[in-house]
Amino acid sequence: MSEHFSIEELLRLTDEDVKMSEKQKKVVEAAIEIFADKGFAAASTSEIAKKAGVAEGTIFRHYQTKKDLLFAIVKPTITKFAAPFLVKNFIGEISKQKHEDPEQLMRFILENRYEFVKKNQPVVKILLQEVFFHEEFRGEIRKVIETHAMEKLKELIVFFQEKGEMVEMPPETVLRMIVTSIMGFLFARFILLPDLDWDDEEEKEYTIQFLLHGLMKK
Amino acid sequence: MSEHFSIEELLRLTDEDVKMSEKQKKVVEAAIEIFADKGFAAASTSEIAKKAGVAEGTIFRHYQTKKDLLFAIVKPTITKFAAPFLVKNFIGEISKQKHEDPEQLMRFILENRYEFVKKNQPVVKILLQEVFFHEEFRGEIRKVIETHAMEKLKELIVFFQEKGEMVEMPPETVLRMIVTSIMGFLFARFILLPDLDWDDEEEKEYTIQFLLHGLMKK
Amino acid sequence: MSEHFSIEELLRLTDEDVKMSEKQKKVVEAAIEIFADKGFAAASTSEIAKKAGVAEGTIFRHYQTKKDLLFAIVKPTITKFAAPFLVKNFIGEISKQKHEDPEQLMRFILENRYEFVKKNQPVVKILLQEVFFHEEFRGEIRKVIETHAMEKLKELIVFFQEKGEMVEMPPETVLRMIVTSIMGFLFARFILLPDLDWDDEEEKEYTIQFLLHGLMKK
Amino acid sequence: MSEHFSIEELLRLTDEDVKMSEKQKKVVEAAIEIFADKGFAAASTSEIAKKAGVAEGTIFRHYQTKKDLLFAIVKPTITKFAAPFLVKNFIGEISKQKHEDPEQLMRFILENRYEFVKKNQPVVKILLQEVFFHEEFRGEIRKVIETHAMEKLKELIVFFQEKGEMVEMPPETVLRMIVTSIMGFLFARFILLPDLDWDDEEEKEYTIQFLLHGLMKK
DNA sequence: CATGAATGAGGTTTCATTCAT
DNA sequence: GATGAATGAAACCTCATTCAT
Numbered sequence: 001m002s003e004h005f006s007i008e009e010l011l012r013l014t015d016e017d018v019k020m021s022e023k024q025k026k027v028v029e030a031a032i033e034i035f036a037d038k039g040f041a042a043a044s045t046s047e048i049a050k051k052a053g054v055a056e057g058t059i060f061r062h063y064q065t066k067k068d069l070l071f072a073i074v075k076p077t078i079t080k081f082a083a084p085f086l087v088k089n090f091i092g093e094i095s096k097q098k099h100e101d102p103e104q105l106m107r108f109i110l111e112n113r114y115e116f117v118k119k120n121q122p123v124v125k126i127l128l129q130e131v132f133f134h135e136e137f138r139g140e141i142r143k144v145i146e147t148h149a150m151e152k153l154k155e156l157i158v159f160f161q162e163k164g165e166m167v168e169m170p171p172e173t174v175l176r177m178i179v180t181s182i183m184g185f186l187f188a189r190f191i192l193l194p195d196l197d198w199d200d201e202e203e204k205e206y207t208i209q210f211l212l213h214g215l216m217k218k
Numbered sequence: 219m220s221e222h223f224s225i226e227e228l229l230r231l232t233d234e235d236v237k238m239s240e241k242q243k244k245v246v247e248a249a250i251e252i253f254a255d256k257g258f259a260a261a262s263t264s265e266i267a268k269k270a271g272v273a274e275g276t277i278f279r280h281y282q283t284k285k286d287l288l289f290a291i292v293k294p295t296i297t298k299f300a301a302p303f304l305v306k307n308f309i310g311e312i313s314k315q316k317h318e319d320p321e322q323l324m325r326f327i328l329e330n331r332y333e334f335v336k337k338n339q340p341v342v343k344i345l346l347q348e349v350f351f352h353e354e355f356r357g358e359i360r361k362v363i364e365t366h367a368m369e370k371l372k373e374l375i376v377f378f379q380e381k382g383e384m385v386e387m388p389p390e391t392v393l394r395m396i397v398t399s400i401m402g403f404l405f406a407r408f409i410l411l412p413d414l415d416w417d418d419e420e421e422k423e424y425t426i427q428f429l430l431h432g433l434m435k436k
Numbered sequence: 437m438s439e440h441f442s443i444e445e446l447l448r449l450t451d452e453d454v455k456m457s458e459k460q461k462k463v464v465e466a467a468i469e470i471f472a473d474k475g476f477a478a479a480s481t482s483e484i485a486k487k488a489g490v491a492e493g494t495i496f497r498h499y500q501t502k503k504d505l506l507f508a509i510v511k512p513t514i515t516k517f518a519a520p521f522l523v524k525n526f527i528g529e530i531s532k533q534k535h536e537d538p539e540q541l542m543r544f545i546l547e548n549r550y551e552f553v554k555k556n557q558p559v560v561k562i563l564l565q566e567v568f569f570h571e572e573f574r575g576e577i578r579k580v581i582e583t584h585a586m587e588k589l590k591e592l593i594v595f596f597q598e599k600g601e602m603v604e605m606p607p608e609t610v611l612r613m614i615v616t617s618i619m620g621f622l623f624a625r626f627i628l629l630p631d632l633d634w635d636d637e638e639e640k641e642y643t644i645q646f647l648l649h650g651l652m653k654k
Numbered sequence: 655m656s657e658h659f660s661i662e663e664l665l666r667l668t669d670e671d672v673k674m675s676e677k678q679k680k681v682v683e684a685a686i687e688i689f690a691d692k693g694f695a696a697a698s699t700s701e702i703a704k705k706a707g708v709a710e711g712t713i714f715r716h717y718q719t720k721k722d723l724l725f726a727i728v729k730p731t732i733t734k735f736a737a738p739f740l741v742k743n744f745i746g747e748i749s750k751q752k753h754e755d756p757e758q759l760m761r762f763i764l765e766n767r768y769e770f771v772k773k774n775q776p777v778v779k780i781l782l783q784e785v786f787f788h789e790e791f792r793g794e795i796r797k798v799i800e801t802h803a804m805e806k807l808k809e810l811i812v813f814f815q816e817k818g819e820m821v822e823m824p825p826e827t828v829l830r831m832i833v834t835s836i837m838g839f840l841f842a843r844f845i846l847l848p849d850l851d852w853d854d855e856e857e858k859e860y861t862i863q864f865l866l867h868g869l870m871k872k
Numbered sequence: 873c874a875t876g877a878a879t880g881a882g883g884t885t886t887c888a889t890t891c892a893t
Numbered sequence: 894g895a896t897g898a899a900t901g902a903a904a905c906c907t908c909a910t911t912c913a914t
Contacts, residue, residue, distance in 0.1 A: 023873090023874080039259055041257060041260040042259040044908060044909085045909060045910085046909090049876095054874080054875085055875040056877095056910090057874070057875055057910085057912085058873085058874055059909095059910095060911080061873070065910080066908095066909065125350070128350075129347070129350050129351075132257065132343070167427070167428075167431070169427075173421065176402065176403070177424075177428050179402075180399060180402030181395070181398060181402070184394065184397075184401070185398070188394055206388075207395075209385075209387075210387075210433065213431055213432045213433070214428045214429065215431070241898080241899075242898095262882080262883065262884085263883080263885085264882080264883080264884090273901055274885090274900090274901075275885085275900055277885095278884085278885060278886075279897090279899070279900095280898090282885090283884080284884065474787060475695055475786065475787050477693060477695035478695040481887075482886090482888090490895080490896085491896040491897055492889090492896085492897065493889085493895070493896055494894085494896070495888095495889095496889060497896095501888075501889080502887095502888065561786070565786050565787075568779070568783050569692060569693050603864075603867070605864075606860075609860050612838065612842055613835070615838075616834060616835060616838030617831070617838070619838070620834025620835070621830070621834070624830055642824075642827050642831075645821075646823075646868045649867055649868045650864040650865065650869075677877080698905085699905060708878080709879045710879090710880075710906085711878070711879060711880065711881095711907080712877080712879070713906095714905085715876090715877065716877090719905080720904095720906090
């Protein structure tokens, strides 16, 4: 992938929605709702068709199989979820401006992914549910996340550790703590207990505090 | 219930559902394997029967529906997962002996649940996969965990906070950090990346360190 | 069959209940109830076993197949239903004593069969339901009724007609009117509308009146 | 509903459910044949499909359950069976033209229902067989027959009785005699002994004679 | 492009019957 | 004699997918 895509361009790129007919959009919307609700395997194409207000056959005009429909929905989200880390320039930019301050980095990541999950709740839910069952997803995630993003982040962690600001743990472990804490918050907030009465700003702040205390030296 | 059950006794107790015939055991084993592998909805009873080496009808002699089979497998695990927190005396004991030392408590919980998940990997995986789709599971978890265990733990947290040893956050939030960090580790270790080359003792130690740094005052 | 059986002997004969073990009796009782309720084909042996309080296998120790159980229940009733007409002596007796008076004959038949159906409601219901589906029943009925009873009754009808007391119709047709009227009453009374508030004596009287008016000359 | 429907129009009307595809018609035909032959519970959808020359799934595209198929076949017949009594004007008409003559009325009913049963033998057989097992049928019959038709007929009977032409019995009882005699004839003729060598015109005439003698004064 | 009837493989479940205990 | 676990065929029904219109 070229290194010169802007984020905007990247997102536009993965938003293939643009080329969709009205009916196709309806199909995707209905499928998202039903997949999120009862899971891929328990969802039936006829139910999707009914909810979308199209004929059963119409789905298969756009997606050769039910699985293709799932992939068309979830795969762009995998990419978009990793997007901020993907474009090397972007991380480069970040690290230049903000690496002085690991706190800033963590705040940025949390805030950023919070917004993303908030906006894409159902698809993220589908991804979480189905990642167990589809090697393709795990492969995609591995490819996208590990290869591109992790390296950069690990470099940053090592960089902070060498500056003496961050605790001495294997960078993979540090990464695990960060991801675990952030995803744990988002998971509790949006997936597990979305009906609780959350004070989002406060919880975000606590999560950052916890990470900083847990990972920063002194 | 008598107050003098040890954990060992309790676990043996809940295991004593085991008035199972040979064939029934085979069915349960096969079902666990297949449910864990492809998920409840995508698993077929005929496949389970074949793997168990029994006739398909045999499954339904013991479990009225496929769902009943799932529940029979998963529900005891929910209880057992919460068992260490359930017996009031046990927590009482802990808090008496160890409340001087929150570190001891966290070590205990982590070690304890680590062993549990290690021993029950497939069923825990099934639970994680299916908790999205079966309100019964969420209800059971809510009943078992929140009602009994959480109260006790929250009290402990408040107790530590009042002693000035623990950071000032809502106890629910502290709990979320603890659970998130421990479960995040276990999830990465056993479910998401079980094939990585983990140094378990080291990772457990880091996780504890992270929690202590993140949550303890000074 | 010998001509010297008394009715009592005949009934005792067909009441094989005598040789039944306690469990077998329970099975038959349960089967009657369930067959009458949901029909033979929709009744399951396991349901019968449960209601009878015996093991599933026990049924098949006494009756080789489910169909055998049905036959064991219904066939004696076919015989018993026709019993009053079967024993030649009996009809001979009747005709000697009562042929002066066809009214007496009709009253006797109606009263007699009324008591029988009343006492054997569920089995009669089963017979009516299943006669459509089992040639064996139709064969049995044909054998028992037509061969033995009908001839005698037709003779009687011809006898009355020759005496100028009864309308001139084919005796089969007269028989149809009698059977139809009596069975129609019993069917409405016990099977179709058993919950209505019947004045049985009155309705029996009307039925006799109707038959007499309809079939007697003058 | 307009008051000007003739019976012919009405029957055509209820037949106009017939927006059936070729295959659907085949399914219904096959189902009628098999239901009539072995009863609803003992008929299998796979047998119906085979006889209809369609895939088994095709049945369930048109009828959600096997029971729905049964109802789709039988319910219109219940309505049609009662149709001649349903249209108020029709009975009104009859009573105006023919109430001078109860004989005319009975002849009309017998003739009319004779033709109907003759044309709809298998479905009527199914109805008779299944009415025992499906409360829905009994409910439908009650609704259709009792509510609409019976009242009118009872009024007529009372009318005849007041004119001194008909015997003094409760009108329900008179009705029972009429229905019993007519249905008894039709049942014997078409269901129970259809293979006998019937002289239909003669038997109809005898039935009428029997009813007239039995119910008319002098 | 869209439809929806049709398919047929496969799903879960029921059930009469057998047989070792 | 009685039990009830086990069977496996067959029941009803669902569903992704195809294709003529």
